Amino acid sequence: MTSDQELSAKIEDTLAELLKFPLMEALIGRRSRRFCMGSEIPDGVFAFKSKYKPIPLSEIEQMLLLSTMGGVTGWHFAIMRHKKYAPYLSNYCNSPSGRTFPSAAGFSTSEIFYTDDKGTYFFPTRDFHPPLDIMDGKVDLQEFLVAHKSRIRKISDKRLYTPKEEPYMEGHNTWIANHEGSTLVIPVGDLAQHTLSSILYYTVNHFAIFDDITKKQIPGIDKYENVVDTKNPIPMTYLEQYNISELTTELSTSCYIGMLLLQAMGLGGWLYHGIDRHTVLGATGYPNVPGLGFRYDKDDRWSIPNPTGLPGVFEAFCPPHYKNMREAIDALIKRKFGEGGVYNIETPGAWKDSAKVRGSVNPITEEIKECAAMQAQYIYDTYGKFPATIPSIFLLTYLQAQHIDLAFYDYYFKPGAYLSTHKNHMTNWH
Numbered sequence: 001m002t003s004d005q006e007l008s009a010k011i012e013d014t015l016a017e018l019l020k021f022p023l024m025e026a027l028i029g030r031r032s033r034r035f036c037m038g039s040e041i042p043d044g045v046f047a048f049k050s051k052y053k054p055i056p057l058s059e060i061e062q063m064l065l066l067s068t069m070g071g072v073t074g075w076h077f078a079i080m081r082h083k084k085y086a087p088y089l090s091n092y093c094n095s096p097s098g099r100t101f102p103s104a105a106g107f108s109t110s111e112i113f114y115t116d117d118k119g120t121y122f123f124p125t126r127d128f129h130p131p132l133d134i135m136d137g138k139v140d141l142q143e144f145l146v147a148h149k150s151r152i153r154k155i156s157d158k159r160l161y162t163p164k165e166e167p168y169m170e171g172h173n174t175w176i177a178n179h180e181g182s183t184l185v186i187p188v189g190d191l192a193q194h195t196l197s198s199i200l201y202y203t204v205n206h207f208a209i210f211d212d213i214t215k216k217q218i219p220g221i222d223k224y225e226n227v228v229d230t231k232n233p234i235p236m237t238y239l240e241q242y243n244i245s246e247l248t249t250e251l252s253t254s255c256y257i258g259m260l261l262l263q264a265m266g267l268g269g270w271l272y273h274g275i276d277r278h279t280v281l282g283a284t285g286y287p288n289v290p291g292l293g294f295r296y297d298k299d300d301r302w303s304i305p306n307p308t309g310l311p312g313v314f315e316a317f318c319p320p321h322y323k324n325m326r327e328a329i330d331a332l333i334k335r336k337f338g339e340g341g342v343y344n345i346e347t348p349g350a351w352k353d354s355a356k357v358r359g360s361v362n363p364i365t366e367e368i369k370e371c372a373a374m375q376a377q378y379i380y381d382t383y384g385k386f387p388a389t390i391p392s393i394f395l396l397t398y399l400q401a402q403h404i405d406l407a408f409y410d411y412y413f414k415p416g417a418y419l420s421t422h423k424n425h426m427t428n429w430h
Helices: 003-018 023-028 059-070 141-149 191-204 236-265 277-281 325-337 354-359 366-383 406-412 425-429
Strands: 072-075 097-099 110-116 119-123 153-156 183-190 207-211 229-235 268-272 295-297 306-310 398-402
Touching (some): 003 141, 003 425, 023 236, 059 110, 059 183, 059 236, 059 398, 183 191, 183 236, 191 207, 191 325, 191 366, 207 236, 236 268
Parallel strands (some): 207 229
Antiparallel strands (some): 072 097, 110 119, 110 183, 183 398, 268 398, 295 306
16 A cells, blocks of 8 residues: 555544544543643643644544534424414424534524634535435545535635733633644624524514513504514513523534544544634724624624624624615525525425425515514614624634643643543544
């Protein structure tokens, strides 16, 4: 064999072993392992300087991580039944695909960005149709990775700049966050679209929104008394707090799944939120800290800037990326029912008669669209942004993956500070 053939055969064996790694071992062995090759703790009880240079993740290591954190694993099964809809299929979902992590009501409003020594990238999969059939949870892993690699879009030739000082990141992260050689994965959610999906959801289910900040009913809602119950509305702040909690779960679960994979692969790293999200998005207001370059707005009514999207890449379902909230509603309906959408009869699916299932959905009437859009527009007009009390674009958790320096753990820790996969990683993967 040539050296390339030997490496390819070795990687095939390594991937086969990876698929056998026990879930319980990943769960019990999960720890934040922050000290990587090339890092240094200059002082204190854990003072240590690595004698190695940083080693970036290989392409296959990186693709495994990304595909685990945001990979498409098949068709969404859809929510089966709602008494108010019967015999129609409920119409909550936004995406026809199922990913490696869940999303409330199938809203699926998040995507992944990531950065490494060679640049910064966008990895969109929320509307990516399943690239291959998966039976009994088994997959040709190399085909799976190749299909997902095609989704990657490079947006910069540089590693994302995150100043290693407060307030750009928490003080305890300044020595290691976004370190050279690491891959920093950044799940980002469209909280405007998530909230709009919720308002549409509640409108379909006959619930109106009430502005509990001004203690006033939304003007004009009486016009839709035949659509929603105006006497028992949902408080706006309750709705928005619920939405940010749902999206936080979606983003964090993606990172946690990636964290389990690190144990199986023998990579170091950890899940955290200690880099300021405005620094990452580019909403600090400082030109020397452009972050991902997201557009953001300021208003005297808000305590912090409001990011709304990266134009042409990832745009929130709200102005200025849409003319008004009715246009954003129309875009949401198109995502659901348009070409490739979850309720388009031409979209394949998991069922024996997918066209019949997708075509049985409860229709969203023009009056429902108008009612939902009117409430969303009120929020935008009243508070200058949508949603009113939470960001339009949201991120919280990151996953950092890196090659750990075993010498640090051998020096300071008792046996058991890392798994056999960490001990054997360089031999097996490189």
